[in-house]
Amino acid sequence: MSSHRGPHRGVIEEEDATTLKLGEGYEESACLFISEVKILLEATQRPNTSEVYQKTVNYVNQFNRFTNADVVREVRKGMNEEPIRTILKGFELTQLANLCCEEAEEAKALVPSLANKIDDDALQNFLNTILDLKKFQT
Amino acid sequence: MFFLRTLSHTINLHPSYFGPHMREFLMRNLHADVEGTCSGRIGFIISVLNITNISPGKVLPNSGLAEFIVQYQAIVFKPYKGEVVDAIVTSVNQIGFFADVGPLQVFVAQKLMPNDFKFDSNGPCYRGDDQTIEKNGQVRLKIVGLKHQATQINAVGTIKEDYLGQIQ
Structure with missing residues (x-):
């Protein structure tokens, strides 16, 4: 490979989850957590044999955290509640729903952009709502 | 994500x-x-x-x-640098292991694992003090680098940080 890099290449490398630079068209797009992807994929009953599709189905089945559609709806509702939705971006909330952290400290280590935005108590509150939903689902 | x-x-x-x-x-x-x-x-x-x-x-x-x-x-x-994701281990070898995050393949080299992780050719797997990484296991990793190619994206990950590694 040559050491010369095209101008567009630099633009792509600027994207970074820790500073929430998501790239063109993505900042305003809705993020989906794994259980939502599973529900959407199951709703489109269309044979699809592409490798990308099969691998995704396998992945969402293994990491599906919330077992029924009602719980998934409740999680999404929790993410849309004030004040959490104005403090945090959809990308961060979705990461929290995917990772299901138990402690605020753990969440801040895994999602560094949270660090100076929200205090531990408020974050712990949000994590607890998700954990409770996960714990009591049937 | x-x-x-x-x-x-x-x-x-x-x-x-x-x-x-x-x-x-x-x-x-x-x-x-x-x-x-x-x-x-x-x-x-x-x-x-x-x-x-x-x-x-x-x-x-x-x-x-x-x-x-x-x-x-x-x-x-779309994967991002610095994003923490859960992954499924697909193959383990002497230089590291490969894991799938949905359609994306991520490689974790041995030097991006905690120092106590040792390669064990029986399995094959990587063994740490209280963790084992083997085929079909689940790991939590952080994406540290992405390489965009015309029809493919390749990623490099790390598990050498707090709260990363095998998912029990």
């Missing part, structure tokens, strides 16, 4: 398809063209959910094909 994104795609339709079932042909063409594709800017297009708008067809001079611009919503997977 998975996204719900609105995208557009241009389809050139052969005149033999003009007729009452044109919309179906356009849909089938769209699915065949975009599903399963991958680019650095957009990421992996996993599944088209619905079509929001189809522009009026414009017949192209010389060829007779009609050009349609189709707007659609799709589930897209």
Whole structure:
């Protein structure tokens, strides 16, 4: 490979989850957590044999955290509640729903952009709502 | 991260398809063209959910094909540097292990594992003090680098940080 890099290449490398630079068209797009992807994929009953599709189905089945559609709806509702939705971006909330952290400290280590935005108590509150939903689902 | 994104795609339709079932042909063409594709800017297009708008067809001079611009919503997977994700281990070897995050393949080299991780050729697997990484196991890793190629994205990950590693 040559050491010369095209101008567009630099633009792509600027994207970074820790500073929430998501790239063109993505900042305003809705993020989906794994259980939502599973529900959407199951709703489109269309044979699809592409490798990308099969691998995704396998992945969402293994990491599906919330077992029924009602719980998934409740999680999404929790993410849309004030004040959490104005403090945090959809990308961060979705990461929290995917990772299901138990402690605020753990969440801040895994999602560094949270660090100076929200205090531990408020974050712990949000994590607890998700954990409770996960714990009591049937 | 998975996204719900609105995208557009241009389809050139052969005149033999003009007729009452044109919309179906356009849909089938769209699915065949975009599903399963991958680019650095957009990421992996996993599944088209619905079509929001189809522009009026414009017949192209010389060829007779009609050009349609189709707007659609799709589930897209786009990985980011610095993102923490869960992954499924697909293969383990002496230099590290490969894991799948949905359609994305991530490589974790041995030097990006905690120092106590040792390679064990029986398995094969990596063994740490209280963790074992073997095929089909689940790991939590952080993406540290991405390489965008024309039709592929490759990622490098690390588990050498707090709260990363095998998922028990």
